[in-house]
Amino acid sequence: MASVVSDNESDDDNNTSLTSSNSLFLYNLTLQEPSASIKSVHGHFLGKKTEEIVITTSTYLRLYKPDPSTGKLIKLFSQNVFSIIRSVISFRITGNASKDYLAITSDSGNFSILQLDDSGKNLKFVSLFNEPYQKTGIRRLSPGFVIDSDSKGRAIMLSSVEKNNLLYVLNRDHETNKLTISSPLEANRSMILTFTMCGLDVGYDNPIFVSIEVDYGNINNEKRKQLTFYELDLGLNHVIKKSTSLIDESSNFLIHVPGGNDGPSGVLVGCKNFIQYRNFSNKNSKILTLPIPRRIVDYEDNYIITGVVHSIKNSFFFLLQSNLGDLFKVIINYSKSLQVQSMNIKYFDTVPIATSLIILKSGFLFVDSENSDKLFYQFEKLGDDDNEKVFNSHDYFNTSEEIDNLEEISFKTKPLDNLILVDIINSINPVINSQLISSTASNLTELPKILSLCGTNSRSSLKLLENSLTTSELVDSELPQNAVSIWTTKLSSKDEYDKYLILSFIETTLVLTIGENVEEVSNSGFVLDSPTISVQQLGLNSLIQIHTNGIRHLSYLNMDDESQETEPKIVEWFPPAGIKITSAASTNYQVAIGLSNRDLVYFEIDDDEQLIEYSERKEMPGQIISLSLGDIPEGKLRSPFLAVGCNDQTIRILSVDPSSTLELLSVQALSSNASSLIIMSMSGNNTLYVHVGMANGIYVKTILDPITGQLSDTSIRYLGPKGIKLSKLKVDGKECILAMSIKTYIGFMVKNNFKIIPINYKFNLDHGSSFVSEECPSNGIVGIFENNLMIFTIERLSDEFNIESIPLMYTPTRFTNFKKEPNVFYIIESDKNVRGFERKLIGEKENKGKPDKENEYEQFGYDRENDNNVSCLQAININSKELVQHFEFLNNETCLSLSTCYFKEKDMSCLIVGTKSISKSGTSKYYLKTFQEIGNNKIKYLHDTKIDGEAVALIEFDGRLLVGVDNFLRIYEIGKKQLLKKGECQLNCNRIIKILTQGYRIYVGDIRDSIIFVSYKKKNNLFIPFAEDIVKRHTSSFSIIDYDTVIGGDRFGNFWVLRCPRKISKMSDEDLDGNYLMYQDSYLGGTPYRLELVCHFFIEDIPISFDKKSLNISGLNESIIYTGLEGTVGVLIPILVKSELIFFEKLIKLIKKMKEVSVLGRNHLKYRSYYVPMRNVVDGDLCETYLNLTEDEKRKIGIEMDYTVREIEGKIASIRSKFGF
Amino acid sequence: MSDKLRDQQLFDHLKSRYIGVGDADTTQDEWISNIKRDTYSSFASHPNLLYYYSISTNQPKALTQFHFINKMIDPINKKSENENS
Known part of the structure; x- marks a missing residue:
C-alpha cells in the first residue's frame, strides 16, 4: 500500500506525483454544453438586416443565424456565462434602431444588459451594464424571476416571486448615442405573489406593465387572483399601481396585444380552458372570452403555456401553444378607432411543447422545444384558407363554465399542414439515464459511445452519442x-x-x-x-x-x-x-x-x-x-x-x-x-x-x-x-x-x-x-x-457529437444488458397520466412496437387520462437498432427499477423489474417481476413477488439479488413461484435509490441521506453499515472510483467525491465475522465512522451518471465521464502531477485578475461554490477561456506565468486531447 | 431603557422589511409557511430543479412553475383546516 504523504512534508519539487497523497484533484471540462433552454429570443444583434436567435440555457448563451435561403440554422458561437440565468429578453431602445440588446437577470444579483461585440476576432456578448440590485443567489424576494420590457424599449420591469418589483428606465444619451440606465424605481407590495408579468404595448404613452398576482394575506377570501397594471410616469419618474381587476383563479399566462397605432393594446390572459382579452379601465375595457379548443378524444384541462405575437402590415396574429403542444391561431378584430370587437381562435398545427416560440420576418418558426430536438419550421401558409373550425368570442360569455357540451369546442388533430420542418438542432436533453461504452481491445474501429435515455413521452428515444462528425x-x-x-x-x-x-x-x-x-x-x-x-x-x-x-x-x-x-x-x-x-x-x-x-x-x-x-x-x-x-x-x-x-x-x-x-x-x-x-x-x-x-x-x-x-x-x-x-x-x-x-x-x-x-x-x-x-x-x-x-x-x-437515435415508447427510466449479449439493452419505460392501450397482459403474448398510429402518437403524444400509468419493458439491439422484444404492463403499473441477476445456486440468468401498481381504490401494491433469459436474445416472464414498498434499487450481489426497499436492504434468492427473502437490514436513511457493490462491500445511495458504506459478512449473513456522510446530500446518482472512493451528484447540481479513511476501510474488511464492527458505538446516532469529503464542485446541471472509463480509442488514460439532466456531457480528468495543478491554479488566478470571468458579473468562486465551497477541482472551462483572450492579454498572462503563449495553449489543449477529445 | 426601546424599534422595522424574520411570538405555522414558501419558490426559479420536477410530473415547465407558486399561497393548507373546524 502506498504511503500517505503528510501535509507537513513540504514538497519543493513540483513534479511530485499527487497519486500518493491522500487528496484527489480533478479538472472539470464540459464536452457538450447543456441544451435544455430557459428561453430563446431573437433580434438584430449583429446590427444587420438579418435576424439572429439567442438560445439561453441555464449557463450558456448560444447565438444562431438562420439562413433564409437554405432554411438552416448556423451556430455562430456559444458563451459560458458562469452564472445561472433566470430570465432573458431582447429589446431595442427608441431612436437608435441599429442593434438589439439582451437584458438578463441571473443569480449574480445583477441586472445585466449585454451587447454583441463583433469587433474582435471572436464574436462574444459583452456587458454594458451590470447593475447590482439584490443579494446573489436565486431567492424568493430577488427580482428577476420574470423580466419584460416596454414595447418601445423605454423601461424594463423585474419581478420577484414575492413582493419586490423593480423598474429601470432606459434612455439614449444624445451626445454619445449610447444606452443609459436609471437607478431602479421600486414598486413593492407585501404579501403579493407574482405568477407572470408582461409589458403592454401602449405606443408612446406612459409605459404600462401588467402582472398576475395573488394577495396571500387574506386567506379566507375566495377570489384572490388579480391582474395588476403598473404605470411608469415618465414625467414624474415614479411608478403607480394604475388598476387591479379580479381574474380567474387558474390564470397563468400573459401576452401583450399590439397597441399604439398598430392595434387596440391590452393583454391576453391564458386560464384553464379559456383565454380572455383584458385591458385597463376606461379605454377598451371590454372583456372578451374564448375557449381553448380541445382534442376530440381528450377532455383533460388545457392551459396556454407559451405564445408569440407577430405583426404583418397593419395586422397581427397570435400563435398560442397549449400544454399538449397544439398551436392555436388567435386574431383580434377591432374597429378603425382601435376599439376591440371580437376574437377568433382556430387550431393551427401541433409541434412539441416549447419554452418559447419565435417567428422570424423571413417566414420561419423556431420551436425551442423543452424535451426534444429544437425544431426550425418554415411557414407554408398562415392557416387562412383551410376548413378548420373557427370559434368566435361572440358565442361565449365570461368564463368557460357555461360551456357544457365539450364536443362543441373540439377539433381534430392533423399532421403538419401550415408548417414544414426545415432544420433540427440536435439536443439530448433530458438525459434520464446514461452509460459510456468504451471501445474494446478486440474492436478498435468502434469509438467509445455514450448511450443515453433521452426525451419524454412519445418523443423519447435511446440516443447513441459518439465524438465524430456527421x-x-x-x-x-x-x-x-x-x-x-x-x-x-x-x-x-x-x-x-x-x-x-x-x-x-x-x-x-x-x-x-x-x-x-x-x-x-x-x-x-x-x-x-x-x-x-x-x-x-x-x-x-x-x-x-x-x-x-x-x-x-x-x-x-x-x-x-x-x-x-x-x-x-x-x-x-x-x-x-x-x-x-x-x-x-x-x-x-x-x-x-x-x-x-x-x-x-x-x-x-x-x-x-x-x-x-x-x-x-x-x-x-x-x-x-x-x-x-x-x-x-x-x-x-x-x-x-x-x-x-x-x-x-x-x-x-x-x-x-x-x-x-x-x-x-x-x-x-x-x-x-x-x-x-x-x-x-x-x-x-x-x-x-x-x-x-x-x-x-x-x-x-x-x-x-x-x-x-x-x-x-x-x-x-x-x-x-x-x-x-x-x-x-x-x-x-x-x-x-x-x-x-x-x-x-x-x-x-x-x-x-x-x-x-x-x-x-x-x-x-x-x-x-x-x-x-x-x-x-x-x-x-x-x-x-x-x-x-x-x-x-x-x-x-x-x-x-454525432447523435443516433432509436425511438422508444414512453419516458425511459433505466436500462441494462446481460454480459453475454452486450448489444441488447433492456429498457423500462413509464408515463404518468396517460391512457393505456388495449394490449395483452404480459407473459401471455408479446406485442411489438408502438401501436399502428405510430407517427401520429409521436407528433401528438398519447391520450391523457388522470391517475392512469402506463409502462413497458423493451429490448433493443443497439447494433441493428431493432426492437427485439416488448412487454406492456397493464395493471396501472409504473416501472421503478431494473437489473440483471445471475442466480448462482440455480444457474439462472434473470432480469428483475421492480414495479408499483395503483388500484382503482388508490391503494398501491409493489412487485418484483422476474424474467428468465432463455437464450437467443430472448427473455420470458417467470413470476411476480409481492413486496411491501417501492424497490427503486436492484443489483446482483454474491450470486443473489440485492434490493433496496424504502430504507431496507434485502437479499433475495430465486424460487419456483417467487423470489425468496434471505436476509434483511434496516438502514438509518430515507429511501434507497441506488446500490453498487464491490466485493462484499455495498455502497448505498439515499435520496436525501447521501452515501452509506455497508459491509456484508457472509459468514453470519449480516449487513453492517460502518461509514456514512456528514452532510445529508440529495443523491441523484453515484459511481465507484475505487474501493474506498465514490463520486456522486445531487439534484441541486453539485458533484462530490467521498472517501472512506483507509484505516477504517481496512478494519471493516479484516473483521471477518463482524463481531467487532457490530459492537462499535454509534456516533451521533449514526454509523460509527464517517466518510471524508475529497472534492466538491457546482456544475448547475443535475448529474445523472458517472462512468470511470476511457474516452480514447486506445483505451488508455481513464477519466470520469458524466452526463447531466439538461444534456451536459462533461469529463473529470485526474491531475496527477503537482506542477500541473500549480500551473492551472495560477492560470485561473491570472485569468480572473485580467478580466471579469462572468459576463453577468457573477463571482466565479461563489458560483462554483453555490451550495458548498468548491474543493480540489480545477475549472477547465475557465482555463479554456484563455484561448478566447486577445493576443495582448494572453501575452501578459504568459509573462506573469513564465511561459510563452504557445506553451500555455499547448498545455490546455494537451490535457483535453490526452483524455479523448 | 431607551436602548432597549430602540432595539425593539429596529427589530420591528427589520421584521416588516424582511420576510421571515422571527421573534419569540412566531408560531409554528408561520415558521413552516415561511420555510415552505422559500422551498417552493426555489423549486420554481432554479432552472435545474424546475426541469427535474417537470419531467417527473410529466407536464410542461410553465405549468410546473405555476403549480409551485400556487402552492405558495397557502403552503400548509390552513384554509381547508379553517373550513373543517
Whole structure:
C-alpha cells in the first residue's frame, strides 16, 4: 500500500506525483454544453438586416443565424456565462434602431444588459451594464424571476416571486448615442405573489406593465387572483399601481396585444380552458372570452403555456401553444378607432411543447422545444384558407363554465399542414439515464459511445452519442478491383470545380470525368498501365501525372474553345533506367520527386509551363517515403520548404528557395517512418505546421518556423494501429486535414485549438481526397475502401457529437444488458397520466412496437387520462437498432427499477423489474417481476413477488439479488413461484435509490441521506453499515472510483467525491465475522465512522451518471465521464502531477485578475461554490477561456506565468486531447 | 431603557422589511409557511430543479412553475383546516 504523504512534508519539487497523497484533484471540462433552454429570443444583434436567435440555457448563451435561403440554422458561437440565468429578453431602445440588446437577470444579483461585440476576432456578448440590485443567489424576494420590457424599449420591469418589483428606465444619451440606465424605481407590495408579468404595448404613452398576482394575506377570501397594471410616469419618474381587476383563479399566462397605432393594446390572459382579452379601465375595457379548443378524444384541462405575437402590415396574429403542444391561431378584430370587437381562435398545427416560440420576418418558426430536438419550421401558409373550425368570442360569455357540451369546442388533430420542418438542432436533453461504452481491445474501429435515455413521452428515444462528425452520402459505387489511392484535379487553375477523378490501382490507373455522370475518359492522355503516385494541376493550363515510371506533362492549350475532346500535348520525363519514382510532392509551380536510388529531384516550371529540372540531385540518407511541399504563401511564387520523410525514421526540412535550393535546414527524429507528410497552415492562425502521419498510427503536428525552417512544439495523437495517410481538405471554409488510419479523422482549428475528430461513415477510408463539383460545392470528400468508391459530405464542424437515435415508447427510466449479449439493452419505460392501450397482459403474448398510429402518437403524444400509468419493458439491439422484444404492463403499473441477476445456486440468468401498481381504490401494491433469459436474445416472464414498498434499487450481489426497499436492504434468492427473502437490514436513511457493490462491500445511495458504506459478512449473513456522510446530500446518482472512493451528484447540481479513511476501510474488511464492527458505538446516532469529503464542485446541471472509463480509442488514460439532466456531457480528468495543478491554479488566478470571468458579473468562486465551497477541482472551462483572450492579454498572462503563449495553449489543449477529445 | 426601546424599534422595522424574520411570538405555522414558501419558490426559479420536477410530473415547465407558486399561497393548507373546524 502506498504511503500517505503528510501535509507537513513540504514538497519543493513540483513534479511530485499527487497519486500518493491522500487528496484527489480533478479538472472539470464540459464536452457538450447543456441544451435544455430557459428561453430563446431573437433580434438584430449583429446590427444587420438579418435576424439572429439567442438560445439561453441555464449557463450558456448560444447565438444562431438562420439562413433564409437554405432554411438552416448556423451556430455562430456559444458563451459560458458562469452564472445561472433566470430570465432573458431582447429589446431595442427608441431612436437608435441599429442593434438589439439582451437584458438578463441571473443569480449574480445583477441586472445585466449585454451587447454583441463583433469587433474582435471572436464574436462574444459583452456587458454594458451590470447593475447590482439584490443579494446573489436565486431567492424568493430577488427580482428577476420574470423580466419584460416596454414595447418601445423605454423601461424594463423585474419581478420577484414575492413582493419586490423593480423598474429601470432606459434612455439614449444624445451626445454619445449610447444606452443609459436609471437607478431602479421600486414598486413593492407585501404579501403579493407574482405568477407572470408582461409589458403592454401602449405606443408612446406612459409605459404600462401588467402582472398576475395573488394577495396571500387574506386567506379566507375566495377570489384572490388579480391582474395588476403598473404605470411608469415618465414625467414624474415614479411608478403607480394604475388598476387591479379580479381574474380567474387558474390564470397563468400573459401576452401583450399590439397597441399604439398598430392595434387596440391590452393583454391576453391564458386560464384553464379559456383565454380572455383584458385591458385597463376606461379605454377598451371590454372583456372578451374564448375557449381553448380541445382534442376530440381528450377532455383533460388545457392551459396556454407559451405564445408569440407577430405583426404583418397593419395586422397581427397570435400563435398560442397549449400544454399538449397544439398551436392555436388567435386574431383580434377591432374597429378603425382601435376599439376591440371580437376574437377568433382556430387550431393551427401541433409541434412539441416549447419554452418559447419565435417567428422570424423571413417566414420561419423556431420551436425551442423543452424535451426534444429544437425544431426550425418554415411557414407554408398562415392557416387562412383551410376548413378548420373557427370559434368566435361572440358565442361565449365570461368564463368557460357555461360551456357544457365539450364536443362543441373540439377539433381534430392533423399532421403538419401550415408548417414544414426545415432544420433540427440536435439536443439530448433530458438525459434520464446514461452509460459510456468504451471501445474494446478486440474492436478498435468502434469509438467509445455514450448511450443515453433521452426525451419524454412519445418523443423519447435511446440516443447513441459518439465524438465524430456527421456525414451524408452522395455516391457509393463499386470498382472493378481494389484501389490504392484517389485524387481529384482541375484541368486549369481557373476551373471552379474538379474535372478529373484519378484512381490508382496496384498496377494501373483509371481516369474518370466529374460531371452529371462519372464516366471513364478514353483520351485523357494519362499513363494508364502504371500506378499513379501524384497528380497536380500546374501553371495555368497544365497537368502532371507522376507515376512510378516517370512524369507525364499534359498541356491543354485549346481549353478555351470548349472543345474538351481535344487531346492534350504530352511531354514526358523519365528517371534513369531501372530506377522508379517512389514519392512525389508538388505545388502549382514546383515538383519534387523521390527516386528509388534515394535521389531527390526538384523541378520548377518556366514561363511556357515546361518542367525544368534543377541541375543537382540530392542523395538522401535513406529511402524517400514521403514528401511535401507547403502551400504557396500569398504573393509568393513558390513554397520555400520541402519536407522529406526517409526510412531512417526522420523527417528533414529542405529549403527550395532559389538562393539555397535543396539545402538542409533541420532534421527531426520520429518514433517510426513518416508514411505521409503535409506542410500547411491552418485557418484561424498563420502558423505553418508540418503534419506527419506515421506508419505506427501516430499522428504528429509540429510547428515549422517560416524563416529558419526549424521544427518546434510537437503534439502527438494516436489514431489506431495502422499507418496514416494524410490529405488536404476544406470544410466549412476552413483548411482541414484528412487523416486515414483505422478510422478516418478530420483535423481542424477551433479558436486556436486544434481538434482531430473521427468522421461517422459506414466505411473507414483507405485513401481519400477533397471533392468539389457543381452538385457538391463544399465539404465534399471522395474516398475509396477496398473496391468501393464513395463521395460524401461533412455536415458541419461545429457539432462534435454525432447523435443516433432509436425511438422508444414512453419516458425511459433505466436500462441494462446481460454480459453475454452486450448489444441488447433492456429498457423500462413509464408515463404518468396517460391512457393505456388495449394490449395483452404480459407473459401471455408479446406485442411489438408502438401501436399502428405510430407517427401520429409521436407528433401528438398519447391520450391523457388522470391517475392512469402506463409502462413497458423493451429490448433493443443497439447494433441493428431493432426492437427485439416488448412487454406492456397493464395493471396501472409504473416501472421503478431494473437489473440483471445471475442466480448462482440455480444457474439462472434473470432480469428483475421492480414495479408499483395503483388500484382503482388508490391503494398501491409493489412487485418484483422476474424474467428468465432463455437464450437467443430472448427473455420470458417467470413470476411476480409481492413486496411491501417501492424497490427503486436492484443489483446482483454474491450470486443473489440485492434490493433496496424504502430504507431496507434485502437479499433475495430465486424460487419456483417467487423470489425468496434471505436476509434483511434496516438502514438509518430515507429511501434507497441506488446500490453498487464491490466485493462484499455495498455502497448505498439515499435520496436525501447521501452515501452509506455497508459491509456484508457472509459468514453470519449480516449487513453492517460502518461509514456514512456528514452532510445529508440529495443523491441523484453515484459511481465507484475505487474501493474506498465514490463520486456522486445531487439534484441541486453539485458533484462530490467521498472517501472512506483507509484505516477504517481496512478494519471493516479484516473483521471477518463482524463481531467487532457490530459492537462499535454509534456516533451521533449514526454509523460509527464517517466518510471524508475529497472534492466538491457546482456544475448547475443535475448529474445523472458517472462512468470511470476511457474516452480514447486506445483505451488508455481513464477519466470520469458524466452526463447531466439538461444534456451536459462533461469529463473529470485526474491531475496527477503537482506542477500541473500549480500551473492551472495560477492560470485561473491570472485569468480572473485580467478580466471579469462572468459576463453577468457573477463571482466565479461563489458560483462554483453555490451550495458548498468548491474543493480540489480545477475549472477547465475557465482555463479554456484563455484561448478566447486577445493576443495582448494572453501575452501578459504568459509573462506573469513564465511561459510563452504557445506553451500555455499547448498545455490546455494537451490535457483535453490526452483524455479523448 | 431607551436602548432597549430602540432595539425593539429596529427589530420591528427589520421584521416588516424582511420576510421571515422571527421573534419569540412566531408560531409554528408561520415558521413552516415561511420555510415552505422559500422551498417552493426555489423549486420554481432554479432552472435545474424546475426541469427535474417537470419531467417527473410529466407536464410542461410553465405549468410546473405555476403549480409551485400556487402552492405558495397557502403552503400548509390552513384554509381547508379553517373550513373543517
